[in-house]
Amino acid sequence: MPDPKFAKPWHGIPREEIHWNPTINEAVCIGCGTCVTGCGRLVYRFDFQRMKAVVYDPLNCLIACKTCANTCPTNAISFPPLETVWSRLADPPVHHHVEDELLSRKDQLMLNDFPPEEDRKHLVVREIRKISPRNMVVFLRPANDGDCTCDFIPGQYMWLFVPGKPWLPRAYSIASAPKPDGTLELVFRRVEGGRFTTWAFEQMKEGDEITAVGPMGEFSLKSPKDKPLLFVARGTGFAPIKAILEKDLEENPERDAILYWGVTDTDDFFDLDLLEQWVRTKPNFRVVLAARNVSPGFTPPEGIDFQQGTCYGALEKSDLDIRDRDAYVAGPGKTVKNILAVLDKKGVPKERRFIDSYGG
Ligand SMILES: Cc1cc2nc3c(=O)[nH]c(=O)nc-3n(C[C@H](O)[C@H](O)[C@H](O)COP(=O)(O)OP(=O)(O)OC[C@H]3O[C@@H](n4cnc5c(N)ncnc54)[C@H](O)[C@@H]3O)c2cc1C
Ligand code: SF4
Ligand code: SF4
Structure with a gap:
């Protein structure tokens, strides 16, 4: 028994x-x-x-x-x-059971409590752009001067709390370079049954205040100015890479850089107009987009390649020699593993790979 x-x-x-x-x-x-x-x-x-x-x-x-x-x-x-x-x-209800138990047994399990008020920032939702049923781009501004995230290293992320709930904060990469007024661009991918994203997609509106902690994280541009780069992003993994590119292409417009960016549906792409502008104005910047599903009417922006499939599939098929490039990889853990396998095959050494993996 x-x-x-x-x-x-x-x-x-x-x-x-x-x-x-x-x-x-x-x-x-x-x-x-x-x-x-x-x-x-x-x-x-x-x-x-x-x-x-x-x-x-x-x-x-x-x-x-x-x-x-x-x-x-x-x-x-x-x-x-x-x-x-x-x-x-990976089932949200199971993950939530763990989260709720952690909170209900806090007295027993806690080493340190949540970051204190002085380490928190209060951010106001300035603008919401729903780009597909699963993705939205959100602009946050500081509620007060003391809340400004004016200085951070592109590639870093923030923790965001669900307003009015005791839950753990969720990590979101900053998708923009630092701005003097502290505006942050973030991209939310909806997780079915997820606590933060259900709130964000169903209730969040402009003017709402979100409590945040950060910036934090080690993912950032580590390469010298003359180093050719390869960026490979899956889904919202483009967010930290976009922040890195935004600053680097501004300061170093001649940079030789190639971006492979893959999504599930072509509707999931965001900021394509910005990519098109960079391709047009930065002489050594190239982009290859990939999506498993192509929505009717989708055409890639001028000067940008598109392949049906995955970002790592597109990279594997290309005859590009990437052995001399520093590689920056961002996205969910499973895809990151597939991307790293392609980098292995293509001879990019481990010490020249920089990875932002979202787990999963
Ligand atoms: C450093 C970092 C940066 C991130 N940046 C972004 C971003 O820019 N945009 C974006 O859309 N998402 C990003 N994520 C992922 C995001 O934090 C999670 O998807 C988040 O848990 C969703 O919150 P939720 O409350 O809606 O879902 P939850 O209620 O937390 O449920 C999520 C479900 O996915 C699983 N899960 C929890 N955390 C993760 C995780 N980190 N990766 C994969 N599965 C997870 C859980 O098991 C659960 O079943 C990032 C994650 C990390 C660690
Ligand atoms: S895995 Fe652990 S709990 Fe299960 S039978 Fe072995 S020792 Fe016991
Ligand atoms: S530890 Fe291995 S060898 Fe020893 S009794 Fe158990 S199953 Fe048999």
């Missing part, structure tokens, strides 16, 4: 809905007993007749634990792939 102390719901999901428990390859098990005595959750029993460990209460097993497999001297114990667990964690 599973022990209710151990076989309890995991971040709100009934334990029996998650396939996670050890399997023993009996042919390889030498009956040392390490897994049986080592598991603190009584998952195993020992068969003294056959000198074998037996999985007896699989639901007692702690999700994502692999201690017994790691300590088995003959590698007789296996588990399902960890993706089984990660895919459940």
Whole structure:
């Protein structure tokens, strides 16, 4: 019988809905007993007749634990792939269960509290541009002089709190270079069931005040002025890259730079007019856009290449020699992995890659 102390719901999901428990390859098990005595959750029993460990209460097993497999001297114990667990964690309700528990057990789990009032900024929504059902560009201005994010390093991001809610802040890259009046451009991609973006897409209006913390983050331009660059962005990963380009192309208009930017639907592109202007006015700046789905009537701006597919697919297909370029990569974790695999194939060394990965 599973022990209710151990076989309890995991971040709100009934334990029996998650396939996670050890399997023993009996042919390889030498009956040392390490897994049986080592598991603190009584998952195993020992068969003294056959000198074998037996999985007896699989639901007692702690999700994502692999201690017994790691300590088995003959590698007789296996588990399902960890993706089984990660895919459940990617569900917003599961993520929210974790967030709510963190907040409700704050007294017990807290090391430091949220940043104090003096470290917070109050920003006012100046303008909202809905560019597609899933994406919006938002301009924020400081509510008061003391709230100005006038000085930051392009590539950095802010934490934004949902007004009136106790939730953790969400990270958003600044999509513009520093402005004297402290205006920040941000791009929000809607996450179905996401707490911040549901508020932003359904309730946020011009004039609303958002509390923020930042700027922060290490992603920034690290290359000397004469270094040729490659930028590869997926979706809103273009936001920090746009901030970097905006400042660099202003200060260094001759820069040799190539941008590959991929999205799901062509509707998701933003600031294409700015890219067109840069391509027209900066002699060594080139752009390749990619999208999996092409909306009827979409035509890429003049001077900009377009390919149906992914940014990393377009880069892989190109015969461009990128070995001498510093590479800047930004976007969700899964795509970043695919982009890095192409950089491997194309010979861009690891020490010349700069990465902004959003997890996921
Ligand atoms: C440094 C940084 C910069 C970012 N910049 C941008 C940006 O410019 N524009 C933009 O649209 N998004 C950006 N993101 C991603 C954004 O912070 C998340 O998508 C955010 O959680 C959405 O908030 P939400 O409350 O709507 O969704 P949540 O209620 O937080 O739910 C999001 C769902 O996605 C998963 N999730 C949570 N955090 C992440 C994450 N970081 N990456 C992938 N999945 C996650 C959760 O498991 C959950 O299921 C950035 C993330 C980081 C770390
Ligand atoms: S993975 Fe951990 S909890 Fe599960 S059986 Fe092994 S030691 Fe016990
Ligand atoms: S630790 Fe490995 S070898 Fe030892 S009893 Fe368990 S499964 Fe068998």
